[in-house]
Amino acid sequence: MDPILAGIAAAFAPVNIAFIALGVSLGIVVGAIPGMSAPMAIAIGVPLTYAMNPVSAIAFLLGVHKGGEYGGAITSILINTPGEVSTALTALDGHPIAQQGKPRKALMLSLYSSVAGDVFADIVLIVSAAPLAVLALRMGPAELLGVLVFAFAFITTLLGRSVPKGAIALALGMLLATVGLDLETGGERLTFGLLELQDGIPLVAIAIGVLAFGEVLVQIEGYFRGGAAEPEAPRIALGSSRDDRLSWAELRGCARAILRGSVIGTGVGALPGLGASVAAFLAYGAERRASKTPEQFGKGKLEGLAAIESANNAVIGASMIPLLTLGIPGSATGALIVGAFLIHGITPGPFVFEESAEIVYGLFASLMIANLLNLVIGNVGLRVFTMFLAIPRRLIVASTAVLCLTGAYVTTGSMFGVGVTLVFAWLGYFMRKLQFPFIVFLIGFILGPMFERSLRNTAVLFDDPVTLAVEHPLLPALAALGIYLAWRGNRAKRVSDGVLARPDSESE
Amino acid sequence: MRRADLISGALFVALGLVTILVIIPRYVTGGALGANLSPAFMPYVAAALATGAAALLCAGAIKRRAGADEPAPLPKGSWIFVATTAGVLAATFALMSYLGYLAGAAAIVAGFMGIARASVRVVVGAAAAFPVVLWLLFDRLLGFPLP
Numbered sequence: 019m020d021p022i023l024a025g026i027a028a029a030f031a032p033v034n035i036a037f038i039a040l041g042v043s044l045g046i047v048v049g050a051i052p053g054m055s056a057p058m059a060i061a062i063g064v065p066l067t068y069a070m071n072p073v074s075a076i077a078f079l080l081g082v083h084k085g086g087e088y089g090g091a092i093t094s095i096l097i098n099t100p101g102e103v104s105t106a107l108t109a110l111d112g113h114p115i116a117q118q119g120k121p122r123k124a125l126m127l128s129l130y131s132s133v134a135g136d137v138f139a140d141i142v143l144i145v146s147a148a149p150l151a152v153l154a155l156r157m158g159p160a161e162l163l164g165v166l167v168f169a170f171a172f173i174t175t176l177l178g179r180s181v182p183k184g185a186i187a188l189a190l191g192m193l194l195a196t197v198g199l200d201l202e203t204g205g206e207r208l209t210f211g212l213l214e215l216q217d218g219i220p221l222v223a224i225a226i227g228v229l230a231f232g233e234v235l236v237q238i239e240g241y242f243r244g245g246a247a248e249p250e251a252p253r254i255a256l257g258s259s260r261d262d263r264l265s266w267a268e269l270r271g272c273a274r275a276i277l278r279g280s281v282i283g284t285g286v287g288a289l290p291g292l293g294a295s296v297a298a299f300l301a302y303g304a305e306r307r308a309s310k311t312p313e314q315f316g317k318g319k320l321e322g323l324a325a326i327e328s329a330n331n332a333v334i335g336a337s338m339i340p341l342l343t344l345g346i347p348g349s350a351t352g353a354l355i356v357g358a359f360l361i362h363g364i365t366p367g368p369f370v371f372e373e374s375a376e377i378v379y380g381l382f383a384s385l386m387i388a389n390l391l392n393l394v395i396g397n398v399g400l401r402v403f404t405m406f407l408a409i410p411r412r413l414i415v416a417s418t419a420v421l422c423l424t425g426a427y428v429t430t431g432s433m434f435g436v437g438v439t440l441v442f443a444w445l446g447y448f449m450r451k452l453q454f455p456f457i458v459f460l461i462g463f464i465l466g467p468m469f470e471r472s473l474r475n476t477a478v479l480f481d482d483p484v485t486l487a488v489e490h491p492l493l494p495a496l497a498a499l500g501i502y503l504a505w506r507g508n509r510a511k512r513v514s515d516g517v518l519a520r521p522d523s524e525s526e
Numbered sequence: 527m528r529r530a531d532l533i534s535g536a537l538f539v540a541l542g543l544v545t546i547l548v549i550i551p552r553y554v555t556g557g558a559l560g561a562n563l564s565p566a567f568m569p570y571v572a573a574a575l576a577t578g579a580a581a582l583l584c585a586g587a588i589k590r591r592a593g594a595d596e597p598a599p600l601p602k603g604s605w606i607f608v609a610t611t612a613g614v615l616a617a618t619f620a621l622m623s624y625l626g627y628l629a630g631a632a633a634i635v636a637g638f639m640g641i642a643r644a645s646v647r648v649v650v651g652a653a654a655a656f657p658v659v660l661w662l663l664f665d666r667l668l669g670f671p672l673p
Contacts (some may be wrong), residue, residue, distance in 0.1 A: 069668055180531075182586060185579035186538055193545070193572035200565035205556015207565055208549065234638075235611060241642035242607045413648070416638040417656050420631045423618070424660055428670045433623050440615050444608075451599045452534050453527070470568045477563055 025379025028073050029387060037074040038384055041081025042391045043399070048082070049089020050406045051414050052097065056086030057350040061230040062418065064222050064358055065425035072362040072377050077384030079358055080334065083351050084136055084392050087294070087331050089403065091128040096121055097407055107298045107326045114318035119262065122400070126264040127320055128327045129396045131276050133389050135328030138280035139287060139335030140385045143342075147371075147378075150343040154368035159475035160486060162344075164496035166469045169290050169346050170462075171500030177293075177455040184458050187449065191462025192469065194219055202474065214434045221357045222429040224463065227439040228456050229350055231422045232446020237415045272324035275305050279325035283332025290340050290348025290461075294333040301329035335385060341366050342378065345468060353460040361429075367468075528587050530599050535583035542577030546570065610641060627665075627672040631657030 028034060041063070048059035063082050067075035090105035095112035108128065115124035157165070174184035197208045198218035209215040279301040286297035305325035306312045315322045338355075340346045345367030347353045359366045364374050371378055396403075426439035449456040476493075480486040487494045550573065554566040614637030622630025636653035644652075665672045 065670075066668070068670070180583070180586070182535075182579045182583040186576050186583065189572045189576035189579065193569055193576065196569045196572065200556060203556040203565050205554065205565040207554045207569060210553060238611065238638055238641055239604065239607045242610070243603050244643075410644075410648075412639055412642040412644045413652055415642065416635045416652060419634050419638055420656060420660060423622070423631070423634065424627075424664055424672070427627075427672060428664060433619070433673065436619060436622065440619060443615075444612075451604070452530055453599070454534075466568070466572070473568070474563050 021375035022379045024376045026383045028380040029383030034074045034077060034384060035387060037070055037078045038081045038388050039391050039395065041078035042085035042388060042395050045082035045085025046089040046396060046403050047406055049086035050092040050403045051409060052093050052411055054414065056083050056090065058230045058233060059086050060351050060354045061226045062421045062425055064354055065428040067358055068428065072364055073380035073384060075358055075362055076355065076381050077388060079355055080385060081388045083334050084331065084388050088129055088132050088392060088396050091327060092125060092403055093407060095124045095128060096404060107302055110316050111319045111322035118318055122262045123264045124323060125400060127272065127323055129393065130269060131324040131327035132331040133393045134276045135280045135283050135332035136335060136389045139284045139332040140389065142284050143335045143338050144382045147339055147342050150339065151368040151371045154343050159472045159479065160490035160493045163472040163476050164493035165344060166465060166472060168496040168500035171503055173290055173461055174458055175503055177458050179453055183454045187454050187459040188462040191459040192466035195463045195466030220430050220435055220438060221360065223426045223435040223438040224442045225354050225357055225460060226422050226425050227442030228446035228460060230418060231439060231443030232450060234415055234419045235443060235447040236450050241412060268320060272321055275321040275324040276328045278304055279328030280332045283329035284336040287333035287336025288339045290346050293349050294330045297329040297333045298326045301325040342370060343368055347461060347464060350457045350460065353464055356464050527599060528590050531583055531587035535580045535587060538580030539577055539584065542573050542580060545573040622673055627661055628657050631660065
């Protein structure tokens with residue numbers, strides 16, 4: 019059977035649809051719990067995918083992500099307690115609309131804008147991924163090395179407040195990725211004689227530790243030091259008055275904002291490292307500049323909410339473009355999805371379109387199913403999902419800790435995985451406290467082996483660096499561009515920190 | 527943050543140098559049998575990058591104005607929390623290894639709820655109920671054997 023048709027048939031299998039529905043529901047529930055975020059939900063959800071086929075597994079996680087973004091909007095709009103930076107912007111206009119007695123209107127606009135952004139980005143992904151993969155296939159190891167150096171520089175500069183801290187996080191991830199048997203020579207690397215380390219440090223156990231358990235430790239500390247009282251959630255009731263319903267005219271009025279947000283979100287999402295918060299900021303700024311009444315933004319402007327939500331969600335589909343075509347994840351969720359691909363024996367990158375075409379097209383169809391289910395479940399289950407706001411946060415945090423350890427055990431089948439998760443939870447805790455970008459660490463860990471392979475292959479093909487630079491100019495060009503961006507980014511961050519503002523350093 | 531950057535930068539410089547000078551030569555084995563690059567090449571690259579970046583972090587922290595500092599990211603209270611929580615996690619790991627999943631899971635729920643200053647009734651209820659629910663879900667329903 020044609021791989022496209024076979025993929026679509028696999029996507030429409032009842033069990034696949036059921037897993038996507040489960041993922042979307044789980045994502046909305048977790049996203050709607052204050053203090054929880056979509057990456058945490060995905061980290062905890064990865065071990066559950068062991069019981070699924072590859073298409074269902076990835077579709078389930080993307081369902082969690084899509085649902086999680088909408089779930090985050092529920093907390094932001096109703097109780098003004100966002101779990102992430104991107105959903106913090108949702109609260110800017112969403113919460114004032116709810117305070118005006120129109121919470122359902124805000125939530126429905128958020129849902130429709132989110133789904134519209136999702137659909138737009140998924141269409142761009144479907145249309146562009148295969149041609150880009152063909153282009154990527156023409157690249158040799160030298161070009162891939164150049165792309166990776168550029169991606170490292172870009173990600174290190176953009177994620178986190180300091181370039182040296184980003185570089186340390188990246189290098190640490192790359193160093194730990196070398197642990198285990200060297201596939202080329204069979205030599206042992208940094209295993210310290212431990213048999214469990216011969217296959218390397220398990221990615222999912224690390225991701226659960228750094229992403230989810232590290233956040234649990236930070237939140238528990240807030241209670242320990244008495245600084246995080248259980249929030250008194252103002253109960254904004256979902257009304258059924260006509261004024262609280264989103265009319266067609268209002269939705270039509272937001273169409274331009276949704277389109278603008280979707281385009282910005284898709285563009286930003288396709289670049290590794292920028293993420294949903296940057297997309298939301300840019301979309302909000304663009305919408306405000308385009309508006310005839312910019313002074314109403316921040317006071318409950320429907321267009322502001324629509325732009326942010328569509329941009330937030332458009333990033334999800336667009337971030338799959340570099341992931342599927344080059345194997346480069348640009349965010350925490352992207353890193354986890356790469357982990358899920360690897361668990362199921364699929365290596366993301368240009369070859370995936372040749373080797374696992376059925377799975378890729380199944381995934382594309384599943385993305386569209388997830389959008390539809392997000393719309394239906396988000397609409398029908400709204401009243402149920404708002405009930406999760408009332409669960410005490412202490413209970414959620416402690417329960418998440420057990421879920422993390424359970425997931426780590428399930429992933430590795432031994433207490434070794436639990437130990438790895440606990441060790442990396444502390445790494446995640448200290449990285450958060452000292453403002454080291456833990457996402458860069460994860461990306462370094464995932465891309466480290468690919469970087470080493472490209473480096474080795476390039477070294478085999480070219481002894482002379484001059485010949486290499488002449489025959490493959492893309493490598494030095496991309497590397498130079500990456501280093502230039504890192505330098506500019508570092509300078510911009512130093513300016514923002516006030517270093518260059520000193521009179522004695524103006525000449526720098 | 528300036529002091530924290532200085533300390534963490536110095537720590538990473540020291541760790542990087544130990545990795546380059548001691549750990550990699552001792553714990554990376556296997557020659558370059560038909561290989562163009564030694565298995566130690568990549569660990570050296572990563573360790574050197576970390577060490578260089580850590581030195582830059584230190585230099586940046588030294589250069590920064592001392593007056594314009596932020597509050598300490600890890601005040602004294604944090605270290606008490608770290609010690610307490612490390613104890614809870616060590617106990618959880620030991621209980622899970624030797625007595626099984628339910629004992630370890632109950633310990634971490636009770637420990638974390640206790641650290642989070644929840645009432646005794648809630649701590650006991652959560653520690654008794656939640657591990658059982660998860661055990662039923664993973665071990666019985668999904669068929670993933672738990673310790």
